[in-house]
Amino acid sequence: xxxxxxxxxxxxxxxxxxxxxxxxxxxxxxxxxxxxxxxxxxxxxxxxxxxxxxxxxxxxxxxxxxxxxxxxxxxxxxxxxxxxxxxxxxxxxxxxxxxxxxxxxxxxxxxxxxxxxxxxxxxxxxxxxxxxxxxxxxxxxxxxxxxxxxxxxxxxxxxxxxxxxxxxxxxxxxxxxxxxxxxxxxxxxxxxxxxxxxxxxxxxxxxxxxxxxxxxxxxxxxxxxxxxxxxxxxxxxxxxxxxxxxxxxxxxxxxxxxxxxxxxxxxxxxxxxxxxxxxxxxxxxxxxxxxxxxxxxxxxxx
Amino acid sequence: xxxxxxxxxxxxxxxxxxxxxxxxxxxxxxxxxxxxxxxxxxxxxxxxxxxxxxxxxxxxxxxxxxxxxxxxxxxxxxxxxxxxxxxxxxxxxxxxxxxxxxxxxxxxxxxxxxxxxx
Numbered sequence: 306x307x308x309x310x311x312x313x314x315x316x317x318x319x320x321x322x323x324x325x326x327x328x329x330x331x332x333x334x335x336x337x338x339x340x341x342x343x344x345x346x347x348x349x350x351x352x353x354x355x356x357x358x359x360x361x362x363x364x365x366x367x368x369x370x371x372x373x374x375x376x377x378x379x380x381x382x383x384x385x386x387x388x389x390x391x392x393x394x395x396x397x398x399x400x401x402x403x404x405x406x407x408x409x410x411x412x413x414x415x416x417x418x419x420x421x422x423x424x425x426x427x428x429x430x431x432x433x434x435x436x437x438x439x440x441x442x443x444x445x446x447x448x449x450x451x452x453x454x455x456x457x458x459x460x461x462x463x464x465x466x467x468x469x470x471x472x473x474x475x476x477x478x479x480x481x482x483x484x485x486x487x488x489x490x491x492x493x494x495x496x497x498x499x500x501x502x503x504x505x506x507x508x509x510x511x512x513x514x515x516x517x518x519x520x521x522x523x524x525x526x527x528x529x530x531x532x533x534x535x536x537x538x539x540x541x542x543x544x545x546x547x548x549x550x551x552x553x554x555x556x557x558x559x560x561x562x563x564x565x566x567x568x569x570x571x572x573x574x575x576x577x578x579x580x581x582x583x584x585x586x587x588x589x590x591x592x593x594x595x596x597x598x599x600x601x602x603x604x605x606x607x
Numbered sequence: 608x609x610x611x612x613x614x615x616x617x618x619x620x621x622x623x624x625x626x627x628x629x630x631x632x633x634x635x636x637x638x639x640x641x642x643x644x645x646x647x648x649x650x651x652x653x654x655x656x657x658x659x660x661x662x663x664x665x666x667x668x669x670x671x672x673x674x675x676x677x678x679x680x681x682x683x684x685x686x687x688x689x690x691x692x693x694x695x696x697x698x699x700x701x702x703x704x705x706x707x708x709x710x711x712x713x714x715x716x717x718x719x720x721x722x723x724x725x
Binding site for chain 2: 362364483484486487494508570578585
């Protein structure tokens, strides 16, 4: 990109071309109206976020709880109250098809730190912050806008022109977030499809990433999934900050599990995860440190 | 065998995907344990399960399963249905238990896929 692309017209054109859908965060932490205020406070503290959308069982947006609401809750000693009594219900929202320029105007007008993205039925689709917009615009400026929109989420492994066939995807995984578990693997799968990887290898990679992602969701605080795709192989790295594995050989044994009853109700935690990964990956390497975390590296040769 | 015929044989009702009853099914997998399902890998697979959590849909999505029938009269919640809608996976349910549902289909000529390594 030339420096001239950094001019105001370029940014303006981008902000009208890009939609909220392009920049919003899909993996949103949400709570229900009958959750307690203290739960929201803890999540905000641990995740360092400043607001949480409140949805009902159908996924409809009912309110937002922000740091301001929490402060009010602390002052009035209402941490054990349900969120429904403290949450803000007069919401400024935005639709996925609205332009980034529309979002910018709303941020300027209402001075909110985030806008919930909803569809026509008031179902929560994601959230957008001014930071998302800045990040996206910077990305676009750096890379030019001629790329396929889909591939904007993906960065080439190497800036080197010759290595442009190599692609890396990185997706965060939230520990304990069972509602969204599988999303990271879904994203990787979509990219593999887009790249034209054959269906057998896509399925292998999907199973490996999904089982590994579930392990992070079940056992760890947080983690990330990195997939590197070259013409020869798919390399999947899943690393987490979590309890670690004391005895890797034992953990690899089919049927060995330390998962809770709740996890079992979801159809997981039967001690088949690592065994499954081993079955489908062509190469598997596990490293773990108790009390710190685990790193899994699996390869599928194309 | 078409999903339409399977619906009749298993006495199922359609929850989602009325327009997809012409799908061709060649393999059936019956399990409540998603990790067991994840050891399967075949085209045109139908899943029979008593588990109705969204994780079932995710699993189906990963394996590109063709359709799901919930057994024992269980119906999925809205979150599960919504996820299936996004993934385009047809959902059915039957009052019959898993064993009988499997048996009816096996008898009708749908043999299960062999587990890898068997």
